[in-house]
Amino acid sequence: MxxxxxxxxxVGGYEDILRNGDAWLRDSAxxxxxxxxxxxxxxxxxxxxxxxxxxxxxxxxxxxxxIGGSALGNLMLHGALLPPYWNELPRSKRQGPxxxxxxxxxxxxxxxxxxxxxxxxxxxxxxxxxxxxxxxxANFLFFWDRLKVDLGPKKAAEHVVVITDEEKGVLRPFxxxxxxxxxxxxxxxxxxxxxxxxxGLLSGAALGISARKLLEGAAEMDRRLAERNxxxxxxxxxxxxxxxxxxxxxxxxxxxxxxxxxxxxxCEWFAxxxxxxxxxxxxxxxxxxxxxxxxxxxxxxLYTEGPDDKLFTVMTVAEPAEEITIPETEEKALVSLSYxxxxxxxxxxxxxxxxxxxxxxxxxxPVVSIEIPKLDERRLGAMIQFYEHVTALAGxxxxxxPFDQPGVEQGKNYTYGLMGRPNYSAQALEVTxxxxxxxxxxxxx
Amino acid sequence: MxxxxxxxxxVGGYEDILRNGDAWLRDSAxxxxxxxxxxxxxxxxxxxxxxxxxxxxxxxxxxxxxIGGSALGNLMLHGALLPPYWNELPRSKRQGPxxxxxxxxxxxxxxxxxxxxxxxxxxxxxxxxxxxxxxxxANFLFFWDRLKVDLGPKKAAEHVVVITDEEKGVLRPFxxxxxxxxxxxxxxxxxxxxxxxxxGLLSGAALGISARKLLEGAAEMDRRLAERNxxxxxxxxxxxxxxxxxxxxxxxxxxxxxxxxxxxxxCEWFAxxxxxxxxxxxxxxxxxxxxxxxxxxxxxxLYTEGPDDKLFTVMTVAEPAEEITIPETEEKALVSLSYxxxxxxxxxxxxxxxxxxxxxxxxxxPVVSIEIPKLDERRLGAMIQFYEHVTALAGxxxxxxPFDQPGVEQGKNYTYGLMGRPNYSAQALEVTxxxxxxxxxxxxx
Numbered sequence: 001m002x003x004x005x006x007x008x009x010x011v012g013g014y015e016d017i018l019r020n021g022d023a024w025l026r027d028s029a030x031x032x033x034x035x036x037x038x039x040x041x042x043x044x045x046x047x048x049x050x051x052x053x054x055x056x057x058x059x060x061x062x063x064x065x066x067i068g069g070s071a072l073g074n075l076m077l078h079g080a081l082l083p084p085y086w087n088e089l090p091r092s093k094r095q096g097p098x099x100x101x102x103x104x105x106x107x108x109x110x111x112x113x114x115x116x117x118x119x120x121x122x123x124x125x126x127x128x129x130x131x132x133x134x135x136x137x138a139n140f141l142f143f144w145d146r147l148k149v150d151l152g153p154k155k156a157a158e159h160v161v162v163i164t165d166e167e168k169g170v171l172r173p174f175x176x177x178x179x180x181x182x183x184x185x186x187x188x189x190x191x192x193x194x195x196x197x198x199x200g201l202l203s204g205a206a207l208g209i210s211a212r213k214l215l216e217g218a219a220e221m222d223r224r225l226a227e228r229n230x231x232x233x234x235x236x237x238x239x240x241x242x243x244x245x246x247x248x249x250x251x252x253x254x255x256x257x258x259x260x261x262x263x264x265x266x267c268e269w270f271a272x273x274x275x276x277x278x279x280x281x282x283x284x285x286x287x288x289x290x291x292x293x294x295x296x297x298x299x300x301x302l303y304t305e306g307p308d309d310k311l312f313t314v315m316t317v318a319e320p321a322e323e324i325t326i327p328e329t330e331e332k333a334l335v336s337l338s339y340x341x342x343x344x345x346x347x348x349x350x351x352x353x354x355x356x357x358x359x360x361x362x363x364x365x366p367v368v369s370i371e372i373p374k375l376d377e378r379r380l381g382a383m384i385q386f387y388e389h390v391t392a393l394a395g396x397x398x399x400x401x402p403f404d405q406p407g408v409e410q411g412k413n414y415t416y417g418l419m420g421r422p423n424y425s426a427q428a429l430e431v432t433x434x435x436x437x438x439x440x441x442x443x444x445x
Numbered sequence: 446m447x448x449x450x451x452x453x454x455x456v457g458g459y460e461d462i463l464r465n466g467d468a469w470l471r472d473s474a475x476x477x478x479x480x481x482x483x484x485x486x487x488x489x490x491x492x493x494x495x496x497x498x499x500x501x502x503x504x505x506x507x508x509x510x511x512i513g514g515s516a517l518g519n520l521m522l523h524g525a526l527l528p529p530y531w532n533e534l535p536r537s538k539r540q541g542p543x544x545x546x547x548x549x550x551x552x553x554x555x556x557x558x559x560x561x562x563x564x565x566x567x568x569x570x571x572x573x574x575x576x577x578x579x580x581x582x583a584n585f586l587f588f589w590d591r592l593k594v595d596l597g598p599k600k601a602a603e604h605v606v607v608i609t610d611e612e613k614g615v616l617r618p619f620x621x622x623x624x625x626x627x628x629x630x631x632x633x634x635x636x637x638x639x640x641x642x643x644x645g646l647l648s649g650a651a652l653g654i655s656a657r658k659l660l661e662g663a664a665e666m667d668r669r670l671a672e673r674n675x676x677x678x679x680x681x682x683x684x685x686x687x688x689x690x691x692x693x694x695x696x697x698x699x700x701x702x703x704x705x706x707x708x709x710x711x712c713e714w715f716a717x718x719x720x721x722x723x724x725x726x727x728x729x730x731x732x733x734x735x736x737x738x739x740x741x742x743x744x745x746x747l748y749t750e751g752p753d754d755k756l757f758t759v760m761t762v763a764e765p766a767e768e769i770t771i772p773e774t775e776e777k778a779l780v781s782l783s784y785x786x787x788x789x790x791x792x793x794x795x796x797x798x799x800x801x802x803x804x805x806x807x808x809x810x811p812v813v814s815i816e817i818p819k820l821d822e823r824r825l826g827a828m829i830q831f832y833e834h835v836t837a838l839a840g841x842x843x844x845x846x847p848f849d850q851p852g853v854e855q856g857k858n859y860t861y862g863l864m865g866r867p868n869y870s871a872q873a874l875e876v877t878x879x880x881x882x883x884x885x886x887x888x889x890x
Contacts, residue, residue, distance in 0.1 A: 068742025084557045087533055104739050105794045106706040107767040112529045135738050137782050138771045138793055145772035173778035191742075252697070252754050253731060261551040272743035279747025286698060286747060286754070288733065293580050294549050296856060297513025297636075298717035302724025302731060305852035309697050309731070322552040326583045327590035333618035337582050339866035348583055348864065349550045355859030358879040362855060369883050407750035410807065411741060414800030419793065421784035434803035438814050 004249035006242065006366065014241040014397060015231040021396030022237070025389075026226070035403025037188030038388055041196040042219035042381070046211050048183055049198045052161060053205030060091075061098040061117040064203055065140045066127035069191025070163075071103040072269045073200035079265035080380050081209045095208025097123070102139045110142055119150045119159065123206075127163040127199055129185050131171035134415060153178070163198050190403050192272045193388055196381065210377045217381030225389055236386055239368065240393035246311040246366055247285045247398075254285050255303070258315040259292035259353040262375055267291070270387055277391045277402035284400075285311075293352045300356065304363040312367040314357040319374045320346050449694030451687065451811065459686040459842060460676040466841030467682070470834075471671070480848025482633030483833055486641040487664035487826070491656050493628055494643045497606060498650030505536075506543045506562040509648055510585045511572035514636025515608075516548040517714045518645035524710035525825050526654045540653025542568070547584045555587055564595045564604065568651075572608040572644055574630050576616035579860060598623070608643050635848050637717045638833055641826065655822045662826030670834055681831055684813065685838035691756040691811055692730045692843075699730050700748070703760040704737035704798040707820055712736070715832055722836045722847035729845075730756075738797045745801060749808040757812040759802040764819050765791050 029039035056062055064074060078099060083089065087098040100113045124147065126140045147156040157178040164171035166184045175182040183198040194200065196218055201211040228234035231241055243254060254274065256267050267289040274287040288310065290299055303310065326348070328341035340348070353369075360367045372379050395402025417428030474484035501507055509519060523544060528534065532543040545558045569592065571585045592601040602623040609616035611629045620627040628643040639645065641663055646656040673679035676686055688699060699719065701712050712734040719732040733755065735744055748755065771793070773786035785793070798814075805812045817824050840847025862873030 067739060071739075072743065084554050085532075085561060087530075088561055104706050104736070105790050105797070107765065107769040107790045109529050109706050110769060110790070111767055116530060116533055131779075132781070133742075134785065134793065134797075135742075137779075138785055138790055141771050141774055141779075141782070141785065142769055142790070144774060170778050170781055174776055177776050177778050252752060261549050261554050268743075275744045275747040275751075279744075279751035281750065282752055284747050284751035286733065286751070288731065291549070294512060294516075296853065297578075297580075298517065298713075299720045299724075300856060301850040301852040302720040302729050303852075304855065305726065306720075306724035306729035306731070307697060307727055320552060322556055324552040324555060324587050326586050329586055329589060331619055331622050333615050333622050334576075334582075334586075336577070336615055337586070339861070339864050340579065340583055340586065343864060345550050345552045345555070345583055345587070348579060348860070351860050351863035352550070352579075352856070354880055355856040355863065355876055357883055358859055358876045359856040361879055361883060363852075367883060405746045407746040407748075407808075408741065410749065411745060411797070411800040411804035414803055415793070415796050416784070418796035418800065419784050419788060431800055431803045434806055435799050438802055438806060438812060 006245040006249055010245050011238070011241045012231055014244065015237070017397055018231060018234075018237040018241060018393060019229060021393050022229075024396070025392055032188055034188055035190050035193075035401075037186050038190070038193035038196070039222065041186075041189065042215040042222060042385070044186070044197075046198075046201060046215065049201045049211060050205060052181060052183060053202055053211070056123045056161075056202070056206035057096045057208070059097045059123050060121035061100065061123075062096075062203060062206055063100045063102055063113055063117065063122060063124045063143065064127065065102045065124065065136055065143065066199070067103040067133060067135045068272060069194050070127035070133075070136065070199055071101055072192075072265070072272050073195025074203045075101060076195065076265040076269035077200055077204040077209055077214075077380070078207060080262045080375055081204070081377060082207060084261065086207070096206050099203060099207060102143070103135070105135045105138050110139055114143065114146055119147055123159055123161060125161045125163060125202060126171065127185070128169070128171060129165050129191065130169035131164060131174065132169065134412070134419070161202070163202065190405075192276055193403075195269065195384060213377035214381035214384075217378035218385035220378070221382035221385040222389075225386070236389040236393060239390045240397060242366075242368065243285065243311060243390070243394050244397040251309050251311050251366070252285055253288050253310040255288040255290050255310050255312045256315065257290035257292050257295060257312065257356070259349050260315070260317045260320065260375065261291070263315065263317075264291050266383075273387060273391050276405050277395055278398060278400060280400045280404075280407065283398055292356060293349060296352065296356060300359070303365070304359055308365050310365060312357075312360050312365065313370060314353050314360075314367060315370045315372065316350055316353045317372050317375050321375065451690040451694055455690050456683070456686045457676055459689065460682070462842055463676060463679075463682045463686060463838060464674060466838050467674075469841070470837055477633055479633055480635050480638075482631045483635070483638035483641070484667065486631075486634065487660040487667060487830065489631070489642075491643075491646060491660065494646045494656055495650060497626060497628060498647055498656070501568045501606075501647075501651035502541045502653070504542045504568050505566035506545065506568075507541075507648060507651055508545045508547055508558055508562065508567060508569045508588065509572065510547045510569065510581055510588065511644070512548040512578060512580045513717060514639050515572035515578075515581065515644055516546055517637075517710070517717050518640025519648045520546060521640065521710040521714035522645055522649040522654055522659075522825070523652060525707045525820055526649070526822060527652060529706065531652070541651050544648060544652060547588070548580070550580045550583050555584055559588065559591055564592055568604055568606060570606045570608060570647060571616065572630070573614070573616060574610050574636065575614035576609060576619065577614065579857070579864070606647070608647065635850075637721055638848075640714065640829060658822035659826035659829075662823035663830035665823070666827035666830040667834075670831070681834040681838060684835045685842060687811075687813065688730065688756060688835070688839050689842040696754050696756050696811070697730055698733050698755040700733040700735050700755050700757045701760065702735035702737050702740060702757065702801070704794050705760070705762045705765065705820065706736070708760065708762075709736050711828075718832060718836050721850050722840055723843060723845060725845045725849075725852065728843055737801060738794060741797065741801060745804070748810070749804050753810050755810065757802075757805050757810065758815060759798050759805075759812060760815045760817065761795055761798045762817050762820050766820065
């Protein structure tokens with residue numbers, strides 16, 4: 001039943017559960033419980049990351065092989081904190097190598113990445129907790145093979161960094177076998193919560209982002225949240241409560257709509273965090289990735305006049321790094337644009353964000369506004385920690401485990417079966433039978 | 446009430462309405478009715494587009510200024526039909542100039558675009574039906590000013606192409622005033638249906654995409670659809686009927702999940718087409734943009750174990766342009782990956798798509814599979830025309846006008862008010878009052 005109201009009393013009613021949930025999260029983290037390690041990441045030692053990053057920063061290119069939690073956090077950090085069109089900048093305007101993400105199993109992309117780099121001048125990182133991720137390992141096998149052919153096995157190993165579990169899986173022994181550099185993906189940190197571990201920090205730091213400041217911001221947010229113990233004072237409690245209350249009123253989507261191109265990938269990172277943490281047991285609100293002002297010209301019609309089935313967050317940056325004053329022009333035909341002349345482009349964007357939030361509110365739908373003072377390492381680290389708390393608490397309110405992902409196994413096992421992996425023949429049979437029932441219709445020309 | 450079943454009888458029940466709707470669409474198009482011009486685009490003369498594109502193709506860079514329907518179609522065509530990392534390729538490997546899209550009002554992006562191009566060697570296109578789109582005109586004013594400063598007004602005009610309405614708006618008189626090249630955005634074609642007009646075709650053709658083949662594919666799809674007049678023979682009728690039937694059973698999202706990086710932007714284009722066409726009068730299904738296999742590691746947990754509130758379309762390409770054979774490797778640590786050795790990367794991806802569709806189906810949620818034989822101009826043109834038909838027919842079934850977008854005006858008018866545009870002071874007052882009611886919470890560090 002979309003459209004149900006959420007009053008402040010209902011939100012306040014979550015306070016006791018949130019207090020318990022918050023204490024449970026922090027206690028479990030100090031006890032080293034599986035999945036809770038993200039809370040402690042801001043305090044971990046990153047000397048190894050910084051040293052490896054410094055070494056990588058002198059190369060011409062860096063190729064990261066990873067997917068999901070081993071890719072989205074990196075893209076988010078780079079998008080938010082590096083200049084746009086990074087790879088197209090001359091080396092003198094970049095604090096680090098060109099960067100390529102090999103996440104999808106896409107032959108065209110992988111081959112092009114190989115064609116664009118000089119293996120002698122490139123570092124390859126491969127990231128997987130277990131080393132069993134099919135996409136990551138298929139892509140890595142391609143690059144590793146080419147690298148050995150071009151440089152010889154010994155020198156090839158000098159161009160590889162492995163980020164994996166300290167004990168489990170195949171990549172740790174692989175690193176030992178070839179003798180390459182290695183960093184640890186902490187065992188108690190899940191993929192979608194790993195951006196402030198070596199997974200996210202290494203490429204960020206190699207490209208000139210301060211890992212230390214990211215962690216400082218995250219630690220500061222963590223402290224501030226720990227000090228506030230009412231739902232109206234603690235913004236993570238409040239946003240978790242609002243999200244769950246609106247979800248229970250039939251709003252099964254949460255739209256995150258930053259007004260800043262640099263935050264486009266923040267939405268992708270958030271979408272995994274939110275969707276994979278909360279989507280289980282038949283429950284879960286669907287994250288919808290949006291971008292202002294672009295989606296005003298794509299989705300706002302639906303957002304304002306469509307069904308009341310979404311909670312919106314409009315996000316702005318108070319002091320963007322760049323500014324443009326919209327110039328006046330003398331052509332008579334453009335005199336109706338004089339309201340733009342001499343105005344700040346950032347103000348226009350900010351007014352659009354405000355107008356969108358107001359138009360959504362006027363249409364009767366719930367909207368939250370979040371403003372980030374500046375987009376720098378400290379503030380981004382804080383936002384990361386903030387959303388991780390919100391997500392974990394929302395999971396606690398919804399009574400689901402926000403740290404597992406049992407639902408991804410079925411598809412993986414079907415793929416193993418189809419690929420002929422030993423011991424998966426039953427899965428191969430099942431997926432083939434299911435596929436026959438899926439109606440494939442001919443619509444080609 | 447998510448989870449309601451949709452049986453074939455229910456889908457068949459839409460047949461008469463679909464027959465009427467299809468006839469209405471085609472009759473209205475031949476009568477030149479507003480918004481229906483897209484049906485006739487494949488038959489329009491594109492000599493002007495081809496000539497202008499040929500001229501642009503010799504330049505080093507092309508900057509397109511436009512947003513929404515004047516941007517998403519171009520990005521979709523380029524993503525699907527050009528090699529990845531286009532701008533990073535040496536000129537000898539590209540059939541046309543580097544391409545930059547200035548869509549968002551983002552000072553950092555626009556300034557960087559200016560820094561990356563040589564104005565003497567760059568063509569700027571500005572696309573807006575009315576010339577009143579604030580974002581487009583703000584960005585264009587920036588580039589136009591810089592261009593005049595660098596090249597002088599007369600020479601600057603030689604680097605500009607305007608695509609706008611033949612009669613209305615400010616850009617037609619502007620083009621006459623400065624004496625620049627001009628192409629016509631047909632009056633009866635809406636922005637989100639305009640990709641096969643000069644809006645989408647010009648940049649595509651300038652970068653080496655065959656506009657003629659795109660139109661041939663669209664025309665062929667149009668003919669094939671016109672020949673089929675039952676819901677189970679006509680795939681556009683079937684997909685429209687399925688979409689609406691599932692929507693009416695409480696599935697308020699439609700997820701489009703191609704397994705092909707080149708189709709990532711197809712989802713963005715589809716999202717505008719679907720969301721803006723159907724989201725009105727309190728109705729409308731929300732388009733959810735996904736990408737396989739990446740979103741297996743982000744959204745599949747939610748898709749399979751979350752609520753039954755989505756209709757899924759998994760899209761594959763039968764014969765991708767590139768192939769990689771996953772190499773064998775000799776390290777002992779990687780022996781468990783032997784099931785990958787020697788296999789085709791495209792097969793892995795295809796099996797993952799099949800496995801995802803099967804896993805979704807096994808979880809009890811509805812999934813449609815669409816396979817495109819090849820990703821070339823003819824097939825992509827056909828898919829564009831196909832989805833435009835599906836969307837228009839879904840609008841007819843839902844009893845909304847799929848060709849208008851009244852809901853975007855509110856936010857626009859608020860922005861005009863905040864920017865101090867004459868005659869919008871009442872809007873300024875209203876948005877300010879609304880903004881005060883929106884709770885902005887301090888969460889910064």
